[in-house]
Amino acid sequence: MTGPVPVLMYHAVAREPNALTRDLSVSPEQFAEQMETVRGLGLTPVTTAGLAAHWRTPSGSALPPDPVLITFDDGYEGVHRYALPVLARHGFPATLFVSTGWIRGDHDTGGALDTMLDWDQVRSLAAGGVEIGGHSHTHPQLDQLDDDALWSELVRCRDVVAGELGARPASFAYPYGYSSRRVRARVRRAGFAQALAVGNGLARRGQGPYALQRLTVRRSTTAEEFERLVQGRAITRNFARDRALTKGYAVVRRARQVRRKAIAARV
Ligand SMILES: [Zn+2]
Structure with missing residues (x-):
């Protein structure tokens, strides 16, 4: 049985990120160095579906001894330009969670924070x-939507991916990490077999397949911090602070809703 697994959460990989995506971006050099660290520590990347399948039926599929997940949210163009060649060089699998209305092309609804992938690039990543x-x-806060709007966000996303790639997506990541019991139930009903939150802890089987936690990698994450993060050693130190943040969170979010445009810049 596999113990806790680090799930790295990336967003943009960019040389010159804009102000909206900067904090949660990494530079191409940073990303390449971090993948060297993953290799150097002897960790073996697996996909989200691979981890969840093993945790669902441990006897059904094997996992390497020290698995790690490399995930990207939203669908920024630099994931193809900069990250894919590095992943390919190492033979590392990864997971990309696309906001389908942000990907350039037929389904584009506008509102993306920076230059996004187009569908050819998404297929090339696949x-x-x-x-x-x-x-x-x-990319709304799903827990704030009424039932119809929530369902439409999930089904549109599922069907656009299926139409563009020829297969339904099996995994989901909550925008901003926000979910609720209702959101998780709908994600499951829409056919997603597992979903990732944000957290700032290691993913554990006991979290259940619809609330697996991830670790945020930022532009400010140093090489030393990354090494601790990916080994699950940077977490205890921040735990108290993150709990305090969660407690004050309801108040913070009410204030944020007034500044909805500004929050869009957050994740
Ligand atoms: Zn996102």
Whole structure:
């Protein structure tokens, strides 16, 4: 039985990120160095579907001894330009969670924060061993939507990915990490077999397949911090602070809703 697994959460990989995506981006050099660290520590990347399948039926599929997940949210163009060649060089699988209405092309609803992938690039990533998961259609806070709007966000996303790639997405990531019991139930009903939150802890089987936690990698994450993060050693230190943040969170979010445009810049 596999113990806790680090699930790395990336967003943009960019040389010159804009102000909206900067904090949660990494530079191409940073990403390449971090993948060297993953290799150097002897960790073996697996896909989200691979991890969840093993945790669902441990006897049904094997996992390497020290698995790690490399995930990207939203669908920024630099994931193809900069990350894919590095992943290919190492033979590392990864997972990309696309907000389908942000990807350039026929389904584009506008509202993306920076230059996004187009569908040819998404297909090229899939061909290169990247699992393509869903991240809603227009990237709303799903727990704030009424039932119809929530369902539409999930089904549009699922059907656009299926239409563009020829297979339904199996994994989902909640925009901003926000979910609720209702959201998780709908994600499951829409056919997603597992979903990732944000957290700032290691993913554990006991979290259940619809609330697996991830670790945020930022532009400010140093090489030393990354090494601790990916080994699950940077977490205890931040735990108290993150709990305090969660407690004050309801108040913070009410204030944020007034500044909805500004929050769009957050994740
Ligand atoms: Zn996102």
